[in-house]
Amino acid sequence: MIEAVTSEKIEDRAGDEAGWLVVVGLGPGPDRWLTPAASAVLDAATDIIGYGPYTARLPARAGCEVHASDNRVEIERARHALELASAGRRVAVVSGGDPGVFAMAAAVFEAIEHGPVAWRGLDIRVEPGVTAMLAAAARVGAPLGHDFAAISLSDNLKPWEIILRRLRLAAEADLVIALYNPVSRARPDKLREAFAALGAIRAPETPVIMARAVGRPDERIALTTLGEAPGIEADMATVVIIGSSETRLIARSGTPFVYTPRSYGAAR
Amino acid sequence: MIEAVTSEKIEDRAGDEAGWLVVVGLGPGPDRWLTPAASAVLDAATDIIGYGPYTARLPARAGCEVHASDNRVEIERARHALELASAGRRVAVVSGGDPGVFAMAAAVFEAIEHGPVAWRGLDIRVEPGVTAMLAAAARVGAPLGHDFAAISLSDNLKPWEIILRRLRLAAEADLVIALYNPVSRARPDKLREAFAALGAIRAPETPVIMARAVGRPDERIALTTLGEAPGIEADMATVVIIGSSETRLIARSGTPFVYTPRSYGAAR
Numbered sequence: 063m064i065e066a067v068t069s070e071k072i073e074d075r076a077g078d079e080a081g082w083l084v085v086v087g088l089g090p091g092p093d094r095w096l097t098p099a100a101s102a103v104l105d106a107a108t109d110i111i112g113y114g115p116y117t118a119r120l121p122a123r124a125g126c127e128v129h130a131s132d133n134r135v136e137i138e139r140a141r142h143a144l145e146l147a148s149a150g151r152r153v154a155v156v157s158g159g160d161p162g163v164f165a166m167a168a169a170v171f172e173a174i175e176h177g178p179v180a181w182r183g184l185d186i187r188v189e190p191g192v193t194a195m196l197a198a199a200a201r202v203g204a205p206l207g208h209d210f211a212a213i214s215l216s217d218n219l220k221p222w223e224i225i226l227r228r229l230r231l232a233a234e235a236d237l238v239i240a241l242y243n244p245v246s247r248a249r250p251d252k253l254r255e256a257f258a259a260l261g262a263i264r265a266p267e268t269p270v271i272m273a274r275a276v277g278r279p280d281e282r283i284a285l286t287t288l289g290e291a292p293g294i295e296a297d298m299a300t301v302v303i304i305g306s307s308e309t310r311l312i313a314r315s316g317t318p319f320v321y322t323p324r325s326y327g328a329a330r
Numbered sequence: 331m332i333e334a335v336t337s338e339k340i341e342d343r344a345g346d347e348a349g350w351l352v353v354v355g356l357g358p359g360p361d362r363w364l365t366p367a368a369s370a371v372l373d374a375a376t377d378i379i380g381y382g383p384y385t386a387r388l389p390a391r392a393g394c395e396v397h398a399s400d401n402r403v404e405i406e407r408a409r410h411a412l413e414l415a416s417a418g419r420r421v422a423v424v425s426g427g428d429p430g431v432f433a434m435a436a437a438v439f440e441a442i443e444h445g446p447v448a449w450r451g452l453d454i455r456v457e458p459g460v461t462a463m464l465a466a467a468a469r470v471g472a473p474l475g476h477d478f479a480a481i482s483l484s485d486n487l488k489p490w491e492i493i494l495r496r497l498r499l500a501a502e503a504d505l506v507i508a509l510y511n512p513v514s515r516a517r518p519d520k521l522r523e524a525f526a527a528l529g530a531i532r533a534p535e536t537p538v539i540m541a542r543a544v545g546r547p548d549e550r551i552a553l554t555t556l557g558e559a560p561g562i563e564a565d566m567a568t569v570v571i572i573g574s575s576e577t578r579l580i581a582r583s584g585t586p587f588v589y590t591p592r593s594y595g596a597a598r
Binding site for chain 2: 085087097163164167175188191193196197207209212213220221224228232321322
């Protein structure tokens, strides 16, 4: 089966009288990382729906209703958004970072798949953004400069054994690894378990970056090693990047740069 | 070793009389995906350096010199940029997408590591952008909605056997896989070899997205399967996304949506 998606087909938009739903990536936080395309969607929306801390970032817009919700109800939030779009509203569902990476876009499509058939005919789009690992990497150099994996440690929806298996295989593949959702109340020690699993394969001096709230006033970035990383605190706003065997530091006055060379074997 | 990188330290910028170098991500193409932060760097630069097709995207800026170069000379381009910054110029090194993902940032740090010690004292920063796989995913739904790997098929700087090993391990880990640099003149069949390696582990009906020049006028996106993907043409502007065992389609009038559910096992 081959289906061609042309730019024209996707961008053909119904008139203003029809509702639409766009899942919008706000980037990691500051307005300077919000794309003009994302801004334009927010300006055109009649309704903005999202997790409270994300909707709180946005300035009030005249004639736009903001629906802030708790993080735990992603699928209900998605259904609510789809109902509003069905009723002719212009709905922006907002996520931090990129909405397609461990965020609201998958929840919206899940709701569509299991919802009324009419939802499949709605004008639904996703507007990409700068995801947290890219901003975190940029802060310290270029640790994602070579092959990498992005893995969520959230075990709400995925067995912990699957997560550990993926971590081990990614480490065996010598990929740089970015961890999202590194902590939770239900499993406070899971990040330490993840470090232990990786430490069985990768050297203790492997560079590790723990980047919290990148670009926001409460940003905090720690550069450490796999051996020492378990001693550093992380929260749900933290993204963790574990280097490959090739990832290296460039010493200088102040914090070293961290990067993964483009050539395999350059670091040996 | 623990080094804290605070926002303040990184953002402390020397006065205008000192040179700087910022590696800037332009996003996948259109201005609507260029962040305000990236625009601000371009506006402040005295010199813009990059691969010709990227510099050609930018409008001319009064008082700004554009240095367009061939793709093959990344490390020379990086050294040239560092020399200009050393001489007090304000230099933007531009990459498509995100500069930290298979792009210029790693080349700049490589040049710094192997260059004059004085380069380590320069004001060097990386400005993140929307990388191609995020824009490609957004076009079709949310295929990167769960754990994924990003792997470059370029074997200029990495042995082909390492690439195949990484592909196999990523497939065994059941990660969604985004392939960058899928073709080259030197190894025209490497994408087919990659599909064959993945096809030995993953089912032939696995969804595959081949997205070329996303967001640009010559965009072309094909939604196909792992079994049929080898018949579709790709070029260096193409990013290929291969689903996990969980990635699924939502049938509707027109092109189906493609997404990877947040829950493991939801697709079974």
